[in-house]
Amino acid sequence: MLAFARSSPTPFVSMPLFGSHLSVAGGFHNAATRAGELDLAAVQIFTKSNHRWAAKTLTDHLVEEWNAARSAAKLKFACSHASYLINFATPEPALRQKSVDAMVIELERADALGLSGVVVHPGSHVRSGEDVGLAAAASAVAEVLERARGGRCGLWLENTAGQGTNLGHQLSHLGAIIDGVPEADRGRLGVCFDTCHAFAAGYDLRDEGEYARTFEELDEAVGLDRLACLHINDSKGGLGSRLDRHEHIGEGELGDDGFRGLMNDPRWAKTPFLLETPKKDRDGVPWDTVNVKRLQSLVN
Known part of the structure; x- marks a missing residue:
């Protein structure tokens, strides 16, 4: 019985690991420090510009600053989000190669910083068709993992809203990509579930039955053991928009x-719930704090 029912006899007493995507302006350590100031247990960062291919050198000093700040903030989880330029599903050979090269660098940087994983979008098939795009994405991911062997952080595919020809708006897309990677290399593969993207793609998390079916579909597609984290965002667009x-x-x-379902589902105890919402204050209170408190208020 899901906890949409307010009279659930078993309270959800173990909270998720609340976190947020925070700016690394001035140094990676600033994101960790800010997370500590916000009393968050988790953080997501960019380890390089998300709109450029080039990456600045990751020096030992930067890594040491990050590690010290992360320890001081007592963070329990940290991950990164890959560049938005990466497109595993592209039919263009040059862009595919740039995407593979860039993702290898993303994983190497995440490993150097001791991050748990890197979230990345599956990409766009650019009118080559879903089946062709999914096969291309699987091939690209397989090449990334082969080149990045020896690393430890995960590569986590994120579901998408499905704008344009983007793949990932059906949870089965994530499963198809993972299944297309050689079994020996699937150990580092996981998924990130974004609530806004899922809703915009047609998964109605407001309804108890649809909530249950959504995660049954995710379990069937990839296995819930591959669910590494969730992006917790409301949606400006309507269902299926x-x-x-x-x-x-x-x-x-x-x-x-x-x-409400997410906050009362014991399966997500200690799972990272990462906010990707605007960061300005509301009446002097950081929006991340407002959002976390609102989530906590939904626990039965």
Whole structure:
């Protein structure tokens, strides 16, 4: 019985690991420090510019600063998000190679910083068709993992809203990519589930039955053991709108009901719940704090 039912006899007493995507302006350590100031247990960062192929050198000093700040903030989880330029599903050979090369670097940088994994979008098939795009993405991911053997951090595919020809708006897409990677290299593969993307793609998390079916579908597609983290975002767009526009918790089309099931589902105890919402304060209170408190208020 899912905890949408307010009279559930078994309270969800173990919270997720709340976190947020935070800026690394001025140094990676600033994101860890800010997470500590916000009393968060988890953080997501970019380890390089998300809109450029080039990456600045990751020096020992930068790594040491990060490690010290992460330890001081007592963070329990840290990951990164890969560049938005990466497109594993592209039919263009030059872009495919740049994407593979860039992802190898993303994994190497994440390993150097001791991150748990790197979240990445599956890519766009650019009118080559879903089947062709999924096969291309699987091939690219397989090449990345082969070249990055010896590393430890995960490569986590994120579901998408499905704008344009983006893949990942069906959870089965993530499964198809993982299944297309040689079994020996699948150990580092995982998924990141984004609530805004799922809702915009047509998964209605507000409804108890649809919530259950969504995670049954995810389990069938990839296995819930591969669920590494969740991006917790409300949606400016409606159900099935394919609009990737994040909103603060309870302020969008998902509303409180869109998060009640997640917050009362014991399967997500100690799972990282990462906010990707705007960072300005509301009446002097950081929005990340407002959003976390609103999520906590939904626990039965």
